[in-house]
Each structure stands twice: as structure tokens, then as C-alpha cells.
Amino acid sequence: MTQRFQFDIHATDGKARTGIISTPRGDIRTPAFMPVGTAATVKAMMPESVRATGADILLGNTYHLMLRPTAERIAKLGGLHKFMNWDRPILTDSGGFQVMSLAELRKLTEEGVTFKSHIDGSKHMLSPERSMEIQRLLGSDIVMCFDECPALPADRARINESMQMSMRWAARSREAFGDRPGHALFGIQQGGLEQDMRAESATALTKIGFDGYAVGGLAVGEGQEAMFGCLDYAPEQLPQDKPRYLMGVGKPDDIVGAVERGIDMFDCVLPSRSGRTGQAFTRRGVVNVKNARHMDDPRPLDEDCTCPCCSQYSRAYLSHVFRAQEMISSMLVTWHNLHYYQELMAGLRAAIAAGDLAGFVKTFHETRALGDIEPL
Numbered sequence: 001m002t003q004r005f006q007f008d009i010h011a012t013d014g015k016a017r018t019g020i021i022s023t024p025r026g027d028i029r030t031p032a033f034m035p036v037g038t039a040a041t042v043k044a045m046m047p048e049s050v051r052a053t054g055a056d057i058l059l060g061n062t063y064h065l066m067l068r069p070t071a072e073r074i075a076k077l078g079g080l081h082k083f084m085n086w087d088r089p090i091l092t093d094s095g096g097f098q099v100m101s102l103a104e105l106r107k108l109t110e111e112g113v114t115f116k117s118h119i120d121g122s123k124h125m126l127s128p129e130r131s132m133e134i135q136r137l138l139g140s141d142i143v144m145c146f147d148e149c150p151a152l153p154a155d156r157a158r159i160n161e162s163m164q165m166s167m168r169w170a171a172r173s174r175e176a177f178g179d180r181p182g183h184a185l186f187g188i189q190q191g192g193l194e195q196d197m198r199a200e201s202a203t204a205l206t207k208i209g210f211d212g213y214a215v216g217g218l219a220v221g222e223g224q225e226a227m228f229g230c231l232d233y234a235p236e237q238l239p240q241d242k243p244r245y246l247m248g249v250g251k252p253d254d255i256v257g258a259v260e261r262g263i264d265m266f267d268c269v270l271p272s273r274s275g276r277t278g279q280a281f282t283r284r285g286v287v288n289v290k291n292a293r294h295m296d297d298p299r300p301l302d303e304d305c306t307c308p309c310c311s312q313y314s315r316a317y318l319s320h321v322f323r324a325q326e327m328i329s330s331m332l333v334t335w336h337n338l339h340y341y342q343e344l345m346a347g348l349r350a351a352i353a354a355g356d357l358a359g360f361v362k363t364f365h366e367t368r369a370l371g372d373i374e375p376l
Contacts, residue, residue: 005141005184005211007243011353015235015262018352021212021243023141024182025081026088028056030243031259031352033345034091034267035338039064040074040084043272044330045338047086053307053335054342057089057142059267062134063098066124067117071137079139091267092140093247094131094173094188096147108148110165128172136180144214145173147188152222159192166190166216167204174208184211186245189238192217193230202237212243215263219248228257235262252281252344256364259348260357271341275334278322282340283367289333293375294319307339308332 007030009019021028035042035050038061042050050058060080065071074083081087099106099113106115112127131146147166150158170187177185187210191197205213215234218227227249235244245265246258255266271281278290282302287294289301297315305311309318309332321329344364351360 003182005182007212007241009241011355013352013355013357014260016259016348016352016357017262017264018349019264021264023089023184025141026056028089028265029345029349030264031255031345031348032056032265033255033341034059034265035272035341036061036267036269037084037086037090038269039068040080042334042338044276044327044334045272047084049335050086050338051088053338054346055088055338057091058086060084060090060092060138060140061098062092062095062131062138062144063102063126065092065138066095066126066134067119067122071134075137075139081139089141090138091142092135092138092144094144094146095126095134096131097149097248099126100149100151110168112146112169113148128169129176132173132176136177141182142184142186142212143177144186145170145177145188145210147190147216149190149217149220150192152192152217152220154192156192156194156197159190159194160197163190163192163197163201167201170205170210171208174210186210186212186214186243188214188216188247189234190217193222193226195230195233198230198234199237202234206239210242212245212265213238214245214247216247218246219250219254224254224257227254228261231258231261231263252341253365253368255341255344256348256361259352260361271337272334275337276330278318278329278333279337280318280333280340281337282372284370284372285368287372289315289318289329290322291319297376299373299376301333301336302340305336305339305343307336309336309339 003024006022009017037058102118104116128146135143148162150162187205189201191201243264246263280287294315300310351357
């Protein structure tokens with residue numbers, strides 16, 4: 001790989017931007033939504049089906065893959081792309097968030113985090129250097145620096161202590177990453193909901209120098225109003241000519257509001273996780289296909305949707321297969337949800353390019369407010 005990672009902004013509308021992230025494995029159209037392939041698979045989906053929804057890039061999870069099947073095993077088998085049969089870009093997170101939220105008996109020091117696996121209790125150490133090594137073994141195209149993410153709410157002293165350590169870890173991540181042509185390293189802004197700490201974090205990251213920047217530490221329980229309040233200033237504190245990634249977000253209206261505030265990249269388990277529980281995202285809001293009202297309904301989830309679920313199956317069928325606990329239930333609604341998310345991103349990109357984001361957002365909210373179609 002000799003092609004360098006590159007980001008070109010093609011159009012803006014207010015704070016919103018649309019453009020292309022160029023990588024050796026293909027272009028990523030922004031604003032972009034990354035389906036989450038936690039353990040080298042987007043649950044209930046074939047890789048070619050994920051691509052068919054319009055996804056340009058997937059997210060892989062460093063914490064889960066380092067524990068099972070291990071990064072070393074994946075490297076021996078040809079890297080994550082070959083292992084999971086996905087030949088387009090992959091972003092891997094650093095593992096820090098999962099260590100804090102999933103691991104048992106963890107101990108945090110300046111060196112890194114020691115923890116016991118939630119799978120089998122085995123002991124592990126994750127540091128900036130080890131995180132970079134794991135992500136190099138996986139072969140991901142976009143690598144995230146190792147950071148600590150405290151749960152909100154937290155007091156200023158705790159947030160500042162965490163942010164300062166994350167910036168020291170960012171510098172170590174940058175050093176350990178080295179020069180890898182064709183691969184990118186993103187820094188992660190921290191600072192909770194404190195504007196001055198966000199600014200200090202952005203300054204530190206910019207001084208170190210990264211290929212892209214994430215707004216971290218949000219969508220951790222603070223609520224949409226507080227998140228949007230932070231996004232009113234946080235993205236603008238980061239370099240204008242680099243991609244901005246809001247980690248772990250989110251619901252469709254979260255994404256629309258974040259795009260309005262200048263975010264370029266998103267990831268969330270919501271469309272796939274909801275698909276497995278019968279929650280379908282439509283233009284008119286969320287539909288629970290397990291509700292009794294759908295049992296005799298021959299209509300699709302969304303008459304304007306072109307996904308295989310909506311074009312070939314009825315609400316009555318979806319209701320039946322969920323009640324019968326058939327695997328196809330998760331497959332169909334997950335496909336629909338991922339299609340909906342990618343269609344939403346395509347609509348946002350087109351609206352920004354046309355200079356009509358405000359009109360798109362108005363229609364988006366008005367249509368969702370209608371609620372689901374009337375029962376038969």
C-alpha cells in the first residue's frame with residue numbers, strides 16, 4: 001500500500017460538510033455511517049449484504065478480537081479483511097471503552113490497563129503500545145489511539161485527570177503507530193461536557209498530529225441535549241481539514257443533529273442490535289414488528305424502501321418469523337435497518353451538496369412525527 005490517506009471536502013452547508021475519505025481499499029463517502037462488526041462480523045448479515053446496503057466501511061473491535069480469536073491468529077490467517085471477507089476499509093477502535101465497560105477486575109495505571117477477560121477470566125494488559133500492535137496485526141485501515149473514557153456524569157477533577165492521561169496516551173499511540181503509508185491514525189478528543197477541557201484536548205491532539213480526529217466521551221449517558229450542546233463547539237475546536245468522527249452515535253435524529261454540527265463519521269450497534277429484537281427504523285419512526293397489529297398486515301415495513309425486506313416480505317411475515325424465533329427474522333430486519341441508515345446518510349450527503357440541508361432536516365423530523373401508518 002503506497003497511497004496515502006486523504007480527506008477532501010466537496011461541499012458545505014452551514015457547519016455540515018460532505019466529501020470523500022480516500023484509502024487504498026476504496027473511498028468513504030462522508031457523512032458516513034459505519035456498521036459495527038464487533039467480532040469480525042456484522043451480526044445476522046453477510047459481508048456482501050452489508051456492502052449492498054451502501055456501507056463503504058465497517059468497524060471492528062480491538063478488545064473483542066484480541067481476546068477471541070486473538071490478533072495474532074487473525075494476522076497469521078491473512079489479516080482482518082481476508083478473515084471476514086470484507087475487502088473495503090475497516091476502522092478498529094482502540095479497545096479502551098470496552099475495557100472500561102466490560103472487563104472485570106481492571107486496574108488503571110499510567111502504563112495502561114490490566115484486566116480479566118469477560119469471556120474466560122484470563123489476564124491481559126492493554127496499553128497504547130499494545131493497542132497499536134493489535135491494530136497493526138489486524139491490518140485495519142483506520143486505527144484509533146488508546147484513550148480512557150470516564151462515564152458521565154463525573155466531576156471536573158475526574159474528567160480533567162482522565163483527559164490529561166488520554167493525551168499522554170495519544171502521544172504514545174502516535175509514537176508506536178509510526179509511519180504506515182496507506183493507514184491512518186485518529187486522535188480522540190476528551191473532556192466530558194467541559195468546553196475548556198475539550199479545547200485543551202483539541203490543542204494537544206493537533207500538536208501531536210493525526211490523520212483524523214474523534215469526538216470521544218459522548219453517548220455515555222449524558223442525553224441528547226447535553227451531547228448537542230457539546231457538539232455546538234467541540235467539532236470546531238478540531239482541525240477543519242481532517243475527518244471528524246463521533247464515536248458510538250447513534251439514533252437517526254442524533255446523527256442528523258451531529259451532521260448539522262460538522263461531524264463526518266458515525267458508528268453504532270443500534271441498527272443491527274435493534275434488528276435482532278424486531279425494532280425496525282423507518283421514515284415514520286420505529287416499528288416493533290412483534291406487535292399484534294402486524295399479524296395480518298400484508299404491507300411492507302416501509303412502502304418507499306427498496307431493501308429486500310420491504311420489497312419481498314410483509315409485516316405479517318416478519319411478525320410470524322419473530323414469534324417463531326426463526327433466524328431469518330433477525331436477518332431481514334437488520335438488513336432493512338442498515339439500508340435505512342445508509343439511505344439516511346445518502347440523503348444527508350445530497351442535501352449538503354445541494355445546499356438544502358435545512359429542508360432535508362425539516363422533512364426528516366416532520367415525517368418521523370407522523371408515526372407509523374394506521375393499522376388495517
